[in-house]
Amino acid sequence: MSETENNIIRIRDLHFSRGHTKIFDGIDVDIPQGKITAIMGPSGTGKTTLLKLIGGQLKPQQGSIYFHNDNIPALNTKKLYAARKKMGMLFQTGALLTDMSVFDNIAFPLREHTDLPQVMIRDLVLMKLHAVGLRGARDLMPSQLSGGMARRAALARAIALDPEMILYDEPFTGQDPISMGVLVQLIRSINSALDITSIIVSHDIQETLEIADKIYIISQGKVIGHGTPDEINQSDSPWISQFVQGKADGPVPFHYPAPSYKDDMLAG
Amino acid sequence: MFNWFAQIGHISISFFSRLGKEVILFFQTTACFADLLSRPGLIIQQIFSVGVRSMLIIIVSGFFVGMVLGLQGYNTLVDFGAEESLGVVVALSLVRELGPVVTALLYAGRAGSALTAEIGLMKATEQLSGLEMMAVNPVERILAPRLLAGIISMPLLAAMFSAVGVFGGYLIGVEMLGVDSGSYWSQMQAKVDYHQDVLNGVIKSVVFGIVVTWIAVYEGYSCTPTSEGVSSATTRTVVNSALIVLGLDFLLTALML
Ligand SMILES: Nc1ncnc2c1ncn2[C@@H]1O[C@H](COP(=O)(O)OP(=O)(O)OP(=O)(O)O)[C@@H](O)[C@H]1O
Numbered sequence: 001m002s003e004t005e006n007n008i009i010r011i012r013d014l015h016f017s018r019g020h021t022k023i024f025d026g027i028d029v030d031i032p033q034g035k036i037t038a039i040m041g042p043s044g045t046g047k048t049t050l051l052k053l054i055g056g057q058l059k060p061q062q063g064s065i066y067f068h069n070d071n072i073p074a075l076n077t078k079k080l081y082a083a084r085k086k087m088g089m090l091f092q093t094g095a096l097l098t099d100m101s102v103f104d105n106i107a108f109p110l111r112e113h114t115d116l117p118q119v120m121i122r123d124l125v126l127m128k129l130h131a132v133g134l135r136g137a138r139d140l141m142p143s144q145l146s147g148g149m150a151r152r153a154a155l156a157r158a159i160a161l162d163p164e165m166i167l168y169d170e171p172f173t174g175q176d177p178i179s180m181g182v183l184v185q186l187i188r189s190i191n192s193a194l195d196i197t198s199i200i201v202s203h204d205i206q207e208t209l210e211i212a213d214k215i216y217i218i219s220q221g222k223v224i225g226h227g228t229p230d231e232i233n234q235s236d237s238p239w240i241s242q243f244v245q246g247k248a249d250g251p252v253p254f255h256y257p258a259p260s261y262k263d264d265m266l267a268g
Numbered sequence: 269m270f271n272w273f274a275q276i277g278h279i280s281i282s283f284f285s286r287l288g289k290e291v292i293l294f295f296q297t298t299a300c301f302a303d304l305l306s307r308p309g310l311i312i313q314q315i316f317s318v319g320v321r322s323m324l325i326i327i328v329s330g331f332f333v334g335m336v337l338g339l340q341g342y343n344t345l346v347d348f349g350a351e352e353s354l355g356v357v358v359a360l361s362l363v364r365e366l367g368p369v370v371t372a373l374l375y376a377g378r379a380g381s382a383l384t385a386e387i388g389l390m391k392a393t394e395q396l397s398g399l400e401m402m403a404v405n406p407v408e409r410i411l412a413p414r415l416l417a418g419i420i421s422m423p424l425l426a427a428m429f430s431a432v433g434v435f436g437g438y439l440i441g442v443e444m445l446g447v448d449s450g451s452y453w454s455q456m457q458a459k460v461d462y463h464q465d466v467l468n469g470v471i472k473s474v475v476f477g478i479v480v481t482w483i484a485v486y487e488g489y490s491c492t493p494t495s496e497g498v499s500s501a502t503t504r505t506v507v508n509s510a511l512i513v514l515g516l517d518f519l520l521t522a523l524m525l
């Protein structure tokens with residue numbers, strides 16, 4: 001991978017802690033434009049946190065996050081909101097607005113940010129819903145959707161404004177094998193058809209290796225490896241192979257940092 | 269000893285930083301009111317859920333409070349042969365005190381708790397984060413219309429409470445206990461002063477509307493985003509609103525007399 005390629009996101013020396021817990025300890029991440037980049041790592045390493053940092057919802061203690069030429073943490077509210085209009089985010093939980101129907105949820109960003117006439121909004125919403133296979137579910141309320149359907153409706157909402165970049169937080173969890181396949185297809189086609197940059201946070205190694213152009217593996221506040229799926233698959237780093245092969249034993253601990261088990265049990 | 273001082277310092281610092289954040293957020297929210305005027309739909313929708321939905325409890329309570337005032341007032345006044353003044357007693361008690369105060373307490377229980385729970389759940393289910401990521405400011409889209417709707421609704425609800433209460437007092441005093449209907453109304457008309465009584469009552473209810481709605485909205489917005497967080501925020505809304513309304517009522521009454 002050449003150094004000169006076009007990166008839409010450049011993260012440098014990012015430090016972030018919550019209270020006394022260090023979540024990121026100086027990470028560098030480059031997200032190439034128009035490609036699908038996957039961010040992987042054990043549960044609780046801060047993948048969701050990283051997406052929120054990119055979206056400017058959290059501020060790092062140190063380091064920079066460049067989106068095009070804007071350093072996200074340094075933007076004022078107005079510029080940050082302008083930058084966010086170019087990003088779509090798919091939340092782990094969907095985060096649909098529960099007081100309106102699926103249709104109105106997808107129409108929401110269009111109504112908030114454009115002056116399009118109703119007919120046009122209707123057409124756009126139906127197109128987005130059709131893309132995720134939920135055109136028939138437009139009149140349902142979010143509480144009437146299954147978890148997987150809610151995720152797809154949220155995806156339709158995330159692409160409503162035709163963003164330049166979409167952040168997917170665990171898009172595959174809670175999908176049955178069929179809709180998983182559909183979703184993989186969908187993410188790929190959204191990415192290529194609309195020339196959108198995608199960042200996918202995921203645990204699902206197989207799907208991710210299949211779909212991603214570039215992969216970052218994060219653990220314990222550090223980037224422990226990055227490269228193309230092939231490079232990751234063939235890596236001889238014990239960190240990476242433990243993760244990719246899902247071995248419980250290895251350099252990545254299963255346990256949240258804790259005093260030794262024996263001391264803990266005897267301390268009572 | 270030293271720990272004790274540190275503790276006090278810690279408590280007061282966190283108290284004032286919370287207060288500071290709350291005040292800043294309050295001004296950020298009210299600053300959005302001007303923009304809101306161009307989207308009346310949002311306000312009307314909130315007036316419906318905050319105000320219209322509280323009408324039933326306000327009207328029923330106002331009716332009963334008015335009837336109680338009629339009974340109690342009559343019993344006391346009749347000893348002095350002054351039962352003709354029943355209308356004044358009922359109207360003044362309602363317009364100056366009970367209308368604004370009881371309405372605010374009922375409003376906190378009915379609308380305030382619902383606001384806190386709604387906003388708290390939106391936070392817990394990441395809907396607020398979702399709005400932010402869609403470049404929609406939740407302060408502008410969620411907090412501001414609710415606060416404005418509360419400020420508009422509260423004086424109207426208090427007015428309804430008082431009006432229905434006066435009618436309840438009339439039913440008991442005039443229809444049941446035989447006070448002269450003419451004196452009930454004419455004494456009321458003569459003795460209830462627009463500035464001294466009605467306007468001061470309206471001022472109170474506007475102040476309570478701001479305070480109660482703000483407490484409700486803020487507790488929801490700042491709650492811990494979990495189910496316990498939302499439930500304890502809802503409790504805090506009702507308890508804090510009640511205490512602050514009663515305290516403020518004393519203060520406002522003292523200032524207005
Ligand atoms: N609001 C919060 N307050 C304090 N700590 C938090 C908060 N949210 C997350 N954390 C901590 O930050 C760390 C990273 O959380 P994050 O949600 O980013 O993990 P994740 O990598 O997305 O995990 P998962 O794959 O399970 O979703 C966790 O250890 C968690 O304990």
Ligand SMILES: [Mg+2]
Binds near residue numbers: 047048049092169
């Ligand atoms: Mg996560």
